Amino acid sequence: MTDTKNNIYFIGIGGIGMSALARYFVAKGNTIAGYDKTPSGITNVLEDLGIAICYEDTIDTIPELYKNVETTTVVYTPAIPESHIQLNYFKTHNFKIQKRSEILGDITQDTFCFAIAGTHGKTTTTSILGHLLNKCNVDMTAFLGGISENYNSNLIINGTEVSVVEADEFDRSFLTLSPDFACITSMDADHLDIYGDASELIKTFEEFSKKIKPNGKLFVKNGLPIQGITYGIEDDSDYTAKNIRIENGTYIFDVKTPKTILKNFQFNLPGRHNLSNALIALAMSVEYGLPQPQLANALASYKGVKRRFTYQIKTDELIFIDDYAHHPEEINAVHQAVREMYPNDKVLAIFQPHLFTRTKDFVEGFAEALSQFDEVMLLDIYPARELPIEGVNSQWLLDKISNENKQLVSKTELITKLKEIDTKIIITIGAGDIGEEAKKIKKALSIAS
The missing domain is CATH 3.40.50.720 (NAD(P)-binding Rossmann-like Domain)
Structure with missing residues (x-):
């Protein structure tokens, strides 16, 4: 072309x-x-x-x-x-x-292609894998769905023999790819405006799994209804993270492979969901033939993706974290991560729902996930590409949250409200323009402190 x-x-x-x-x-x-x-x-x-x-x-x-x-x-x-x-x-x-997906298919067709699929975890997993391959001096290009903290870019380019891409299920885009190695991190219902129901989504993931080139390999998170090389945390998967401990806010763990045990990996991102993302990136790298010492050094130097549990402020008095989570399971993962790192502190979640259709389809899940936090502030729904749906709004979602410490807040009054509270940990959550609001919040709270 x-x-x-x-x-x-x-x-x-x-x-x-x-x-x-x-x-x-x-x-x-x-x-x-x-x-x-x-x-x-x-x-x-x-x-x-x-x-x-x-x-x-x-x-x-x-x-x-x-x-x-x-x-x-x-x-x-x-x-x-x-x-x-x-x-x-x-x-x-x-x-x-x-x-976009067709161009990506063209670019990667004549490369050794790693494709990362799944309703959650694609961007972090792709960025980890791209970083591992790059640090192991592989001739490669990685296309990321977020800005890497290591490279301050959504492109890692160090050659063209190998490609690393996100295999996006939205609009069935990933069916344009023909990967050598592919993984599926999750298959939770999402994009029901495209698929109609969860069973159709699963069928499309099954169709994607058949796109792998002859002699290629498919990796799947343990428990998913698709056959492949399995991975998981502290279970009986082919690749398993074992002996997990936290030292100074960092995960230290071993990896059991089908052949051996690789010891003492260090990973700096919080949350079991991120640990799972690191594990599958390691599994694909090991199967590709990269050596453990280089992989261990590379993983230890990985810094994350912007807006994926990104610390905006981190002091003894105040923790402010910004995260892209926009699905109930992703919010659950954020909650697990913050509770694991800060078990004794109160947490305020500020959530901006993304899309009217997604809010309508998963309102009960959103309410349940948000109710876990000590305090909740809701912004109006970010419409993105959609027109409003009658009756679907943030007040509707707010009414379903069981936590009584909840309120609907406009973007214009958000900072004023935040200055009135004494919660130590604040998390902004969502895929809309709340990331821009997070920058304003960081500036205001930094001045205030």
Whole structure:
């Protein structure tokens, strides 16, 4: 594709997955431009790389260079509405148009491809695996669904023989991949606006498992209804984390493989869910043939992904953590992690629900997960690509939370409310623009303290 069409125009270039592809093609020497709805930290970085980005959905804002059907490929994300003016211009003028997932399939087709699938844990697992391979000097590129703390980027590029990608179940995108090694971390119901029900989601994961190349390997979390090399925490899996202890806020553990026991790995992220992500990244690396000493050193140096249990403030008086969790199981995992690290302290959770459909589908699960915290503040639902659904709102969810220490809060009054409480541990949770609010909270609370 890129040999004949050097110009690539991205519609939705500020998205986390799209921006990683844009960075990749800049590194490959392609000429890149794109559209996004609003400026952001990601688009600022892309513009610093020389990428022209427009923020108005008009034909006039498309640079002339990219209106040549012979030299331009158009890439778009499924989050773009069908009414998008620029996308429809390219469609009616017969440009080559591909979804993000299709481009990713093209890029990885002739590489040794590691694909990380699952309704939770994809981004952290992909970033751990990319870091392990990079530190073990593998000729590789990793496309991440978040910003790595180690590289301050959503792209790790150190060659093109091996690729590491998130296999995204949204819109069935992962069916465009043909991985050599793949893993499935979880198969909890999600994206029911796409799938209708959980059984259809499971069928699609089964279809993905059949996309693995001949002589490839599938790794699955123990207990999932798909056959493969199993992994788990303190159980009878093929790969198991054993002898787990916490020393100075860090996990120390051993890994039982089908052949031996690898001792004394160090991992700095809290939470059993993150430990599970580290284990599967290690299992795939071991099966690929990487040596234990290098893997142990690499894992110990892993710093995490931004907005995945990220400490914004960490003092004796105040802990402020920001996390991307937007599904009940992910909120449960955040709760487990914070309770394990701070068993004696009260915790305030500030949650911004993401999507009306997801809130409607999982309202009982959200209520149960949030009720575990000592205090809860709810923001309004972040709509993203959706229109409102009658009766589905944050007040509806708030009424279902059994914890009496709960309140509905607007973004404009949030900081004032926070200054009035004396809870030691505060966690912001959600996949919408609450990450931007977290920056304001950090600044306000840092000044206050």
